[in-house]
Amino acid sequence: MKKILKLYELPRNSFFRIAGLVLKFHHIDGMYFFCTDSKGNIYHIGASQEVEFLENYNYEEEIIND
Numbered sequence: 001m002k003k004i005l006k007l008y009e010l011p012r013n014s015f016f017r018i019a020g021l022v023l024k025f026h027h028i029d030g031m032y033f034f035c036t037d038s039k040g041n042i043y044h045i046g047a048s049q050e051v052e053f054l055e056n057y058n059y060e061e062e063i064i065n066d
Helices: 060-066
Strands: 003-006 015-020 020-027 032-036 042-045 050-054
Touching: 020 042
Parallel strands: none
Antiparallel strands: 003 050, 015 020, 015 050, 020 032, 032 042
């Protein structure tokens, strides 16, 4: 079952899915959250955005399989 949360509800350093992308939440940067994908691309996403929380996601598997 998908767990949909507001971005500000996620624990730091957790993973989430938005618009088909899997991103890692690093820290809050003003009104936006600083996030990256597995390739290191940076994304700034509004704190109130709804996202799919990925509780047991293994980021390293995606990097190895790329």
